[in-house]
Amino acid sequence: MVSVTVWNEYVQERTDEEVAAVYPDGIHAVLAEALESRGHDVRVATFDEPDHGLTDAVLDDTDALVWWGHKAHQAVEDAVVERVCEHVYDGMGFVPLHSAHFSKAFKRLMGTPCSLRYRESGERERVWVVDPGHPIADGLDESFVVPETEMYGEPFAVPEPDRLVFASWFEGGEVFRSGCCYRRGSGRIFYFRPGHETYPVYEVPVVREVLDNAVRWAAAGVDEAVPTVNRAVDPVE
Amino acid sequence: MVSVTVWNEYVQERTDEEVAAVYPDGIHAVLAEALESRGHDVRVATFDEPDHGLTDAVLDDTDALVWWGHKAHQAVEDAVVERVCEHVYDGMGFVPLHSAHFSKAFKRLMGTPCSLRYRESGERERVWVVDPGHPIADGLDESFVVPETEMYGEPFAVPEPDRLVFASWFEGGEVFRSGCCYRRGSGRIFYFRPGHETYPVYEVPVVREVLDNAVRWAAAGVDEAVPTVNRAVDPVE
Amino acid sequence: MVSVTVWNEYVQERTDEEVAAVYPDGIHAVLAEALESRGHDVRVATFDEPDHGLTDAVLDDTDALVWWGHKAHQAVEDAVVERVCEHVYDGMGFVPLHSAHFSKAFKRLMGTPCSLRYRESGERERVWVVDPGHPIADGLDESFVVPETEMYGEPFAVPEPDRLVFASWFEGGEVFRSGCCYRRGSGRIFYFRPGHETYPVYEVPVVREVLDNAVRWAAAGVDEAVPTVNRAVDPVE
Amino acid sequence: MVSVTVWNEYVQERTDEEVAAVYPDGIHAVLAEALESRGHDVRVATFDEPDHGLTDAVLDDTDALVWWGHKAHQAVEDAVVERVCEHVYDGMGFVPLHSAHFSKAFKRLMGTPCSLRYRESGERERVWVVDPGHPIADGLDESFVVPETEMYGEPFAVPEPDRLVFASWFEGGEVFRSGCCYRRGSGRIFYFRPGHETYPVYEVPVVREVLDNAVRWAAAGVDEAVPTVNRAVDPVE
Numbered sequence: 037m038v039s040v041t042v043w044n045e046y047v048q049e050r051t052d053e054e055v056a057a058v059y060p061d062g063i064h065a066v067l068a069e070a071l072e073s074r075g076h077d078v079r080v081a082t083f084d085e086p087d088h089g090l091t092d093a094v095l096d097d098t099d100a101l102v103w104w105g106h107k108a109h110q111a112v113e114d115a116v117v118e119r120v121c122e123h124v125y126d127g128m129g130f131v132p133l134h135s136a137h138f139s140k141a142f143k144r145l146m147g148t149p150c151s152l153r154y155r156e157s158g159e160r161e162r163v164w165v166v167d168p169g170h171p172i173a174d175g176l177d178e179s180f181v182v183p184e185t186e187m188y189g190e191p192f193a194v195p196e197p198d199r200l201v202f203a204s205w206f207e208g209g210e211v212f213r214s215g216c217c218y219r220r221g222s223g224r225i226f227y228f229r230p231g232h233e234t235y236p237v238y239e240v241p242v243v244r245e246v247l248d249n250a251v252r253w254a255a256a257g258v259d260e261a262v263p264t265v266n267r268a269v270d271p272v273e
Numbered sequence: 274m275v276s277v278t279v280w281n282e283y284v285q286e287r288t289d290e291e292v293a294a295v296y297p298d299g300i301h302a303v304l305a306e307a308l309e310s311r312g313h314d315v316r317v318a319t320f321d322e323p324d325h326g327l328t329d330a331v332l333d334d335t336d337a338l339v340w341w342g343h344k345a346h347q348a349v350e351d352a353v354v355e356r357v358c359e360h361v362y363d364g365m366g367f368v369p370l371h372s373a374h375f376s377k378a379f380k381r382l383m384g385t386p387c388s389l390r391y392r393e394s395g396e397r398e399r400v401w402v403v404d405p406g407h408p409i410a411d412g413l414d415e416s417f418v419v420p421e422t423e424m425y426g427e428p429f430a431v432p433e434p435d436r437l438v439f440a441s442w443f444e445g446g447e448v449f450r451s452g453c454c455y456r457r458g459s460g461r462i463f464y465f466r467p468g469h470e471t472y473p474v475y476e477v478p479v480v481r482e483v484l485d486n487a488v489r490w491a492a493a494g495v496d497e498a499v500p501t502v503n504r505a506v507d508p509v510e
Numbered sequence: 511m512v513s514v515t516v517w518n519e520y521v522q523e524r525t526d527e528e529v530a531a532v533y534p535d536g537i538h539a540v541l542a543e544a545l546e547s548r549g550h551d552v553r554v555a556t557f558d559e560p561d562h563g564l565t566d567a568v569l570d571d572t573d574a575l576v577w578w579g580h581k582a583h584q585a586v587e588d589a590v591v592e593r594v595c596e597h598v599y600d601g602m603g604f605v606p607l608h609s610a611h612f613s614k615a616f617k618r619l620m621g622t623p624c625s626l627r628y629r630e631s632g633e634r635e636r637v638w639v640v641d642p643g644h645p646i647a648d649g650l651d652e653s654f655v656v657p658e659t660e661m662y663g664e665p666f667a668v669p670e671p672d673r674l675v676f677a678s679w680f681e682g683g684e685v686f687r688s689g690c691c692y693r694r695g696s697g698r699i700f701y702f703r704p705g706h707e708t709y710p711v712y713e714v715p716v717v718r719e720v721l722d723n724a725v726r727w728a729a730a731g732v733d734e735a736v737p738t739v740n741r742a743v744d745p746v747e
Numbered sequence: 748m749v750s751v752t753v754w755n756e757y758v759q760e761r762t763d764e765e766v767a768a769v770y771p772d773g774i775h776a777v778l779a780e781a782l783e784s785r786g787h788d789v790r791v792a793t794f795d796e797p798d799h800g801l802t803d804a805v806l807d808d809t810d811a812l813v814w815w816g817h818k819a820h821q822a823v824e825d826a827v828v829e830r831v832c833e834h835v836y837d838g839m840g841f842v843p844l845h846s847a848h849f850s851k852a853f854k855r856l857m858g859t860p861c862s863l864r865y866r867e868s869g870e871r872e873r874v875w876v877v878d879p880g881h882p883i884a885d886g887l888d889e890s891f892v893v894p895e896t897e898m899y900g901e902p903f904a905v906p907e908p909d910r911l912v913f914a915s916w917f918e919g920g921e922v923f924r925s926g927c928c929y930r931r932g933s934g935r936i937f938y939f940r941p942g943h944e945t946y947p948v949y950e951v952p953v954v955r956e957v958l959d960n961a962v963r964w965a966a967a968g969v970d971e972a973v974p975t976v977n978r979a980v981d982p983v984e
Contacts, residue, residue, distance in 0.1 A: 121858075125859065125860055125904070127643060138977065144855070144858060145858040146858055147832075147855060147856040147857055147858040147931055148836065148931050148932055148973075149836055149932065149973055149974065149975040149976075151973070151974045151975055151976055151977050151978075152977055152978075153977070153978050153979075153980045154977055154978070154979060154980070155979060155980055155981065155982065156979075157982070159982075160747075162446055162746065162747070164426070164427045164428075164447065164448050165427070165428060166427045166428055166429075166450070167428065168428050168696065168732075168734045168736065169601060169693070169695060169696025169697070169731060169732045169734045169736060170732065171732055173732075173734075174732055174734075178428075179446075179746065189401070189980065190401045190402070190403045190440060191401075191402060191403055191404065191405050191415075191973070192403075193836070193932060193973045193974070193975075195906070195929075195930070195931065196433075196434075196435070196436060196437065196909075196930075197433075198433070198672065198907075199433060199693075200433065200437075203427060203440065203448045203450075204448070205442055205443075205446055205447065205448045205747075206442075207747075207982075207984070208981075208982030208983065208984055209399055209416075209442055209982055209983035209984030210401065210442065210983070211401050211440045211441070211442045211448045213403070213440075218906075219643070219673075219906070219907075220858055220859050220906065221643060221859055221860065221904060222642065222643025223643070257643060258642075258643045258644065258645055258647075258648055260642045260643045260647075260648075262642065262643060262859075262860055262862070262902070262904045263860065263862045263904070264860040264862055264904075265860075265862055266849065266862050266863055266864070266865055267862075267863075267864050267865070268864075268865060268866060268867075269864045269865070269866055269900065270866065270919075271866065271868070271870075271918075271919030271920055272636065272653065272919065272920035272921070273634075273636070273679075273681075273918070273919055273920035358621075362622065362623055362667070364880060375740065381618070381621060382621040383621055384595075384618060384619040384620055384621040384694055385599065385694050385695055385736075386599055386695065386736055386737065386738040388736070388737045388738055388739055388740050388741075389740055389741075390740070390741050390742075390743045391740055391741070391742060391743070392742060392743055392744065392745065393742075394745070396745075397984075399983065399984070405933065405969075405971045405973065406838060406930070406932060406933025406934070406968060406969045406971045406973060407969065408969055410969075410971075411969055411971075416983065426743065428736070430599070430695060430736045430737070430738075432669070432692075432693070432694065433672075433693075435670075435909065436930075442984075444745075444747070444984075445744075445745030445746065445747055446745055446746035446747030447746070455669075456669070456670075456880070456910075457621055457622050457669065458622055458623065458667060458880060459879065459880025460880070494880060495879075495880045495881065495882055495884075495885055497879045497880045497884075497885075499622075499623055499625070499665070499667045499879065499880060500623065500625045500667070501623040501625055501667075502625055503612065503625050503626055503627070503628055504625075504626075504627050504628070505627075505628060505629060505630075506627045506628070506629055506663065507629065508629065508631065508633075508681075508682030508683055509682065509683035509684070509873065509890065510681070510682055510683035510871075510873070510916075510918075636920055638900070638901045638902075638921065638922050639901070639902060640901045640902055640903075640924070641902065642902050652902075653920075663875070664875045664876070664877045664914060665875075665876060665877055665878065665879050665889075666877075670907075670908075670909070670910060670911065671907075672907070673907060674907065674911075677901060677914065677922045677924075678922070679916055679917075679920055679921065679922045680916075683873055683890075683916055684875065684916065685875050685914045685915070685916045685922045687877070687914075
């Protein structure tokens with residue numbers, strides 16, 4: 037059982053009919069339900085709340101932070117981004133989903149542009165397990181299908197992942213590194229590509245299984261405060 | 274200009290009509306011609322020669338060793354494999370192609386099974402540049418096509434590459450990490466997936482361009498003998 | 511609670527008086543006692559047993575294999591080395607200690623010479639935690655001291671570790687990467703430098719704490735058979 | 748011959764007598780002279796200039812940017828930091844020195860706190876070559892000494908380096924990863940620890956040799972614009 041916070045900017049579900057039809061209560065509601073049904077302790081937080089719902093108290097109590105954002109990336113306050121990063125350094129797991137590859141927090145943690153190629157055309161994605169010995173692939177078949185999705189293609193401008201768990205094949209001809217693990221300070225980061233605001237990707241059972249594995253893995257970082265300042269010390273010898 | 278040795282087991286071209294039809298003078302002849310036409314100094318060596326043609330004198334004079342093998346992997350002498358590895362440790366480049374993923378030298382250098390999934394069905398492969406800033410991708414478009422080839426699919430049981438340069442999409446639904454860089458000792462290793470004994474893959478111009486880039490990159494390792502034995506030393510302070 | 515097998519060549523304790531004085535029942539006895547006292551289920555195996563005590567049945571039942579070897583590296587049968595590596599690929603943890611940097615299994619898993627510089631002079635070693643967020647560093651102070659030990663110095667000819675947990679300072683002026691994590695297939699490998707046959711390093715409480723953390727971490731690999739052969743497959747699309 | 752820009756905040760040399768005594772014309776003058784004497788084409792830029800001297804025109808013409816900063820890190824304009832990072836992504840080399848571990852640009856490129864332990868006590872540092880096959884170690888002995896310096900100690904809160912070239916031993920008992928290579932986008936980054944504003948470290952011949960190797964290596968990144976925005980594309984198959 038992991039203490040999860042699901043963050044959602046919660047913009048398009050309230051402004052775009054097509055999105056509202058798929059996620060009437062917000063993507064966070066579906067993500068929260070998916071994780072609660074697997075026994076996790078889930079809280080949600082959204083952009084409109086004070087501090088975007090991500091106070092120190094909330095983050096202190098979070099083992100894994102799942103992040104959905106798309107239209108409001110730039111509007112997220114820098115102070116909150118900084119706070120998220122510092123909690124990652126201290127061992128909090130971070131699981132940015134799909135378009136969150138362009139969130140401020142992910143970009144800051146990667147140190148790279150995090151750009152990619154994309155196409156919204158409802159094509160089929162086949163996700164391959166590249167690293168069957170990784171806990172996030174535990175229990176999965178060799179590959180699984182997302183029937184209709186937005187395509188993301190390489191080059192994906194991220195640092196070489198510590199471990200690449202998934203790679204995707206798309207009907208339209210592209211490939212993508214769809215499940216990427218990183219460590220920053222004591223915290224574990226898992227970027228997971230599948231998901232979209234107008235396709236019900238988070239209703240696909242195997243995708244929910246991955247989310248479950250992902251928060252378990254991300255939450256297992258050691259709680260250890262990595263200092264963010266330099267420290268003067270005396271000789272030891 | 275790189276001093277290249279192209280090694281070929283040279284078995285199927287002499288025993289299998291279908292292979293002989295595509296590579297009448299051996300795959301090494303086509304590889305050598307491709308590299309010579311780009312200005313490299315190329316020598317060939319084959320299984321049947323004494324020491325498989327890979328004496329210390331030959332390897333001392335080799336900046337990049339290109340390796341083709343398929344049917345005779347197990348018959349390659351361990352002493353020669355050892356010699357190849359030691360030259361890699363000392364800075365020689367090593368470029369195993371396609372089925373050489375299962376050569377003794379590559380497996381020994383990786384420390385993993387190097388197994389994969391495959392299908393011989395003449396399907397289309399699209400190779401994507403994942404790392405456009407890598408010298409081996411220099412001058413290439415975002416992707417290129419091998420019209421007919423054998424499929425290789427993940428999981429490919431290798432260590433996480435230092436840099437992943439290419440990833441392939443296959444008509445039949447798979448993906449593969451098709452261009453993987455490693456370092457062992459002072460030597461640079463580039464595994465390149467495209468190629469096959471019954472499809473004329475090494476006649477495809479862009480594939481030849483990659484081979485050219487690959488031997489240049491692999492040859493650029495620093496010549497520095499990494500000792501293979503332990504050394505007793507005196508205190509320095 | 512981890513199912514640990516402690517392997518020892520058990521040579522010098524029976525042939526060298528100085529070693530026998532420090533480890534009268536063999537280094538394996540001290541290592542086993544250290545791990546049993548922390549609640550692990552420990553079995554020992556030694557060189558003289560059939561199959562060196564490492565049958566498939568034993569390895570199937572082993573979550574983490576701790577390895578001590580020094581004088582008999584070359585005499586270890588290749589078939590047993592192969593068996594150990596295959597169990598690592600399938601998720602068994604492997605913890606080579608000190609001079610086991612030159613064991614056949616570690617060298618085969620690394621793919622590099624694994625050579626280093628050394629000096630037997632009873633000098634002080636200070637081991638620094640480089641990666642405080644790693645589980646193997648859990649509960650440790652910033653550094654700890656081994657009062658008298660053999661020195662190991664860089665360059666240590668291994669691949670770049672996935673994570674470097676410890677680095678050592680030596681009285682005589684050298685440094686060394688003393689705690690190195692790798693993955694091969696599904697298995698976790700942790701090389702730990704401290705230890706020696708004539709200094710009672712494995713009696714030092716903090717060293718035993720590291721051994722405890724190390725077997726817990728190494729044992730946590732996912733049990734997943736990575737095939738060692740290639741597999742022919744049908745198209746999925 | 749590399750086109751180098753040496754950047755210096757140039758603060759302490761004009762405000763602190765002790766610093767001015769060691770570097771009367773600024774640290775940049777000594778660094779520039781060291782690199783010019785080895786045949787490089789060197790320009791200097793300082794904090795007080797418009798855009799801190801780092802316009803697009805200057806950076807476009809820079810193959811390797813050497814960075815010295817200490818007291819003014821926070822005052823460096825974010826727009827200039829962004830510009831530096833984007834040039835790195837496009838292939839410009841970046842060589843932060845010593846206290847530049849805490850510069851905005853290095854921290855942003857790493858995505859981690861980059862904090863460390865330190866002590867100003869004029870102690871001896873011995874720098875060991877950990878990776879003798881790396882071009883930055885080319886021509887160096889196994890170790891070299893900086894007679895008097897400020898100590899930096901682990902943990903150094905950076906991502907695992909792509910390659911660790913140097914590690915330092917300090918008289919007072921610490922160790923440090925002193926030469927760390929990274930890639931971000933198409934650009935090469937080399938963090939080099941030695942240096943200090945009150946010890947004439949950049950007069951030490953072997954340190955100047957490392958600087959020479961470092962700018963050559965960092966400048967050798969491929970010029971390739973990694974897009975910083977996402978791109979919509981059509982299907983290829």
